[in-house]
Amino acid sequence: MTDLNGLNANQLKELLDDLQQKYSTYQSQNLNLNMARGKPSPEQLDLSNKMFDILTSEDDLKAEDGTDIRNYGGLDGLPEAKQFFADILEVSPNEVLIGGNSSLNMMHDTVMRAMFHGVNAESEPWSKLPKVKFLCPSPGYDRHFSVCEVFNIEMIVVDMKNNGPDMDMVEKLVSEDESIKGIWCVPKYSNPDGITYSDEVVDRLAKMNTKADDFRIFWDDAYTVHHLTENPDVLKNIMVECKKAGNENRVYMFSSTSKITFAGSGIGVMATSENNLKHIKKLLSFQTIGPDKINQIRHLKFFKNHENLKKHMKKHADIIRPKFDLVLSKLDSELGSKNIAEWHNPNGGYFISLNTLDGCAKKVVTMAKEAGVTLTGAGATFPYGKDPRDRNIRIAPTFPSLSELEKAVDILCLCVQIASVEKLLEANTVEQ
Amino acid sequence: MTDLNGLNANQLKELLDDLQQKYSTYQSQNLNLNMARGKPSPEQLDLSNKMFDILTSEDDLKAEDGTDIRNYGGLDGLPEAKQFFADILEVSPNEVLIGGNSSLNMMHDTVMRAMFHGVNAESEPWSKLPKVKFLCPSPGYDRHFSVCEVFNIEMIVVDMKNNGPDMDMVEKLVSEDESIKGIWCVPKYSNPDGITYSDEVVDRLAKMNTKADDFRIFWDDAYTVHHLTENPDVLKNIMVECKKAGNENRVYMFSSTSKITFAGSGIGVMATSENNLKHIKKLLSFQTIGPDKINQIRHLKFFKNHENLKKHMKKHADIIRPKFDLVLSKLDSELGSKNIAEWHNPNGGYFISLNTLDGCAKKVVTMAKEAGVTLTGAGATFPYGKDPRDRNIRIAPTFPSLSELEKAVDILCLCVQIASVEKLLEANTVEQ
Structure with missing residues (x-):
């Protein structure tokens, strides 16, 4: 785990080769994963299935x-x-x-x-x-x-x-x-x-x-x-x-x-x-x-009452917390301390917001798509779809299964690294 | 059953006295009847109660x-x-x-x-x-x-x-x-x-x-x-x-x-x-x-299919047809051939539209209200609530029970007659 900003051009190129090789492997797998949708998973919906039985024709x-x-x-x-x-x-x-x-x-x-x-x-x-x-x-x-x-x-x-x-x-x-x-x-x-x-x-x-x-x-x-x-x-x-x-x-x-x-x-x-x-x-x-x-x-x-609602929400949390944890720990292990991305650990809600280096979000989303991972369109989180720094990517971890999520986040992290290294290489070239 | 237009002033006055006496009797009964609402009766809603049981948590x-x-x-x-x-x-x-x-x-x-x-x-x-x-x-x-x-x-x-x-x-x-x-x-x-x-x-x-x-x-x-x-x-x-x-x-x-x-x-x-x-x-x-x-x-x-829908609608008709028949036969027996009101026998829908003599609808609706019968406001069936001839009254027979409906239509017919006789008397006075 190194700050990528500390690498020289040769080191960056070497790293890029390695990352691109991994990316090619994923590309050849014809994956179809989706982290774009802020929607509950089937398991979460199951939590409310008793609502189908709660009113019958026998009721008042x-x-x-x-x-x-x-x-x-x-x-x-x-x-x-x-x-x-x-x-x-x-x-x-x-x-x-x-x-x-x-x-x-x-x-x-x-x-x-x-x-x-x-x-x-x-x-x-x-x-x-x-x-x-x-x-x-x-x-x-x-x-x-x-x-x-x-x-x-x-x-x-x-x-x-x-x-x-x-x-x-x-x-x-x-x-x-x-x-x-x-x-x-x-x-x-x-x-x-x-x-x-x-x-x-x-x-x-x-x-x-x-x-x-x-x-x-x-x-x-x-x-x-x-x-x-x-x-x-x-x-x-x-x-x-x-x-x-x-x-x-x-x-x-x-x-x-x-x-x-x-x-x-x-x-x-x-x-x-x-x-x-x-x-x-x-x-x-x-x-x-x-x-x-x-x-x-x-x-x-x-x-029936507010207490039951709270209990019900705990069941939701039990289902989706492992998904958030997975994404966050992957982000940490793959991107942490490399100084190329930031994110916030939320205490609730439906999303994780990832900020890449400026000018990398669109590239990352496109690359991920080409490796079979759909993300919310880059820019979608800004008015008119225009992220002025082109860096924000919304991750929606609730709907996919844990195993799908694991692969999808791996690919996302890989794409972030590739785009970042390319960006750093460009800067490096300009400096020379 | 006579055309009221053929009566002279004395005959009209005599009739008015008689009608007003009947009206007073109803007024003293503190009734609370409603023919304003174009909504299905509880019996009609019961026809669909099985919908409460049709989907359960066991279903796909x-x-x-x-x-x-x-x-x-x-x-x-x-x-x-x-x-x-x-x-x-x-x-x-x-x-x-x-x-x-x-x-x-x-x-x-x-x-x-x-x-x-x-x-x-x-x-x-x-x-x-x-x-x-x-x-x-x-x-x-x-x-x-x-x-x-x-x-x-x-x-x-x-x-x-x-x-x-x-x-x-x-x-x-x-x-x-x-x-x-x-x-x-x-x-x-x-x-x-x-x-x-x-x-x-x-x-x-x-x-x-x-x-x-x-x-x-x-x-x-x-x-x-x-x-x-x-x-x-x-x-x-x-x-x-x-x-x-x-x-x-x-x-x-x-x-x-x-x-x-x-x-x-x-x-x-x-x-x-x-x-x-x-x-x-x-x-x-x-x-x-x-x-x-x-x-x-x-x-x-x-x-399931269109045929069942048709059968279901026949059950609705079986419930509401007697209500329409009651209203229509009352209108016929109380107002028919008196030449003071017109209406159409509908083959479907939710309403009967009654046209009184010009200038009588508001009066009828007010009188009926004062005897405990709520009707759709006179004029409501026209833009801006303004019936240019002040004659249209919408009757909604579906919601009340047959017995409520019977009394309500009796009162309505009585009010139509009173308003008509008063109108004819006015015209009679003007002529003199």
Whole structure:
């Protein structure tokens, strides 16, 4: 294990030959491995299979308030479902809106409503403004950025630090530019870095002065109960802080059970001030009669209470922790102390974020693909798919089996080394 | 049974006294009856209760193509679900898009997409135009009109005739006014009239020249298999006719199983040309990963095939036909030949549409309410809630029990008579 930066041209060339030989061997194996998909494995989905048996035709098909769960109605969700998610998100049930199977859909529609109708009855629709901009802490979640793209919202990259977005930059930008209307945040076990925002970052987000009255934080708390370790990260409650700061309408929280029960048949949820919710529910009533109540009851009967949910998440962790451990230990043994890559050991979430030397990410992803390993496209973690330093690679370890993962990470590490050595050789040549 | 128009003032006054006495008796009973809600009764929902047992944790949880139905994916629905709905809607599976639990949501989002992005990649977003108008055959479905209101689309009332919308008017308007971008249609067992569009109307809609290139027919085939009689209405296939006429992109079809299985947990669906679908799916991919696949499989396992669906719908008809018969026979015995009201005997659908003398509907609905009978608000069946002749009342007979329904219709008929006699007395006074 040596710092590759210390090698001379000949040593680098020798190393490259060796690495390329190994790469050729993998190429000849016609592999088909995938570390691109942030989706639960079949074993994780099996954990919720009892949900298929939890409601039968023999059951009382009524909600607690007597609502027939089979019929129309319930625009914002059943009261017991709101209570359940309120407990998870640490908000009041009156601040909760239950959705369909997709929190992404709720985020999209929240932006859509702001574009067309404004964030409340008094404010101007964003689509009437000459320009709307969002801050995008990056690397971040590509589907957040896609929502901006589809509504023609200009994205401004803000650096992610090890405690959240660069708040000096955020505060400066929002205080100066009225066209900045929002910021995307994955505040806990962030996608892809696995970072949890510090208390200070949460406080500053809640308190900061924004030039735009209708500035909103899109707080995608997707991984709020998705811990990997016994000492999980703790995220400060931003709704509470916003209220304290007199900015109670500033936050839209989102979450879902997609990575808790069934990825395609979970429950999406959002939480925001009652004031915001009133506006949203009025507009929502033109869009739908209400979300699937049977699936709400199915979830509630399955979990019964918050304690069971926590136990259930431990079972998820037991399945995916070895996968994270494998990737992290491979990164450490293959790339550690070579001074060519950095990564963060997350305490939860779904991803490991690998930063290569500048200008190597695209090359690595292409090389890996050519050896049969699919990774998330380089650049996907940045707005417009453009990583300014071309160095970030998102690793999604949950879906493949351990043996697939082992081979895939070996290849990834090999590609990182090859690209790094080539880069160092180039620099070396330039110096000569 | 006499034509009330033939009575003189004294006879009318005498009759009014008698009717008002009956009305007082009902008022003193503190009734709480409801004929407003177009929703299935608990007995109808019971017909699908076996869906709760149809999938268990012991089942193979894969779709036909091997897709894990629990995980992410399937933006436009499972292939077998597309095939099932293609059979119902008489289109190709390639023309089908499976949604969540709400076809209203699909209609809303289709309008939303047209507003923001246009109906295809080339056409201009409607929101960029100074004015967008829709034709609204009326009486019609209030939630269609609400979608127009929420997107600030101007609604133009078109008369409903006994074979569909007034096509002379439709053809004239769409040929002259480029800002007319759409028309709302419930072509089979229309809401509320229960009318099915004639072949000629379908042909003319498919063939007509529209000034706007991006004109679209919103074809809400909500009641396509919801027959009440052994001789159901037959609706001509508008997709086929549009293709023949070279207007293959003209129609968006919508339907759902909300009034087939569970109203709140059914499957919404749309069908349109592959060209239109390509555009829609691209935009949809920014909004969601895909609809609930488990619920698709639940439906498919429950029905297995189209024949079983037909049998299932006969069971619905067996439950609701007596309710329609009761209402219709009451209307006949209480109002028939008095020349104060008109209605249509529908062969399917969910409603009976009652037209009173001009200027009486609001009064009738208010009076009925004061005697404990809730009806759909007068005017609700017209754009902006304004029935120009104030005469249309929508009766929804499916939800109440037969005994509730009997009393509710008695009261309704009484209120119609009182309002009519008062109206005739006014006219009588004016004449004197």
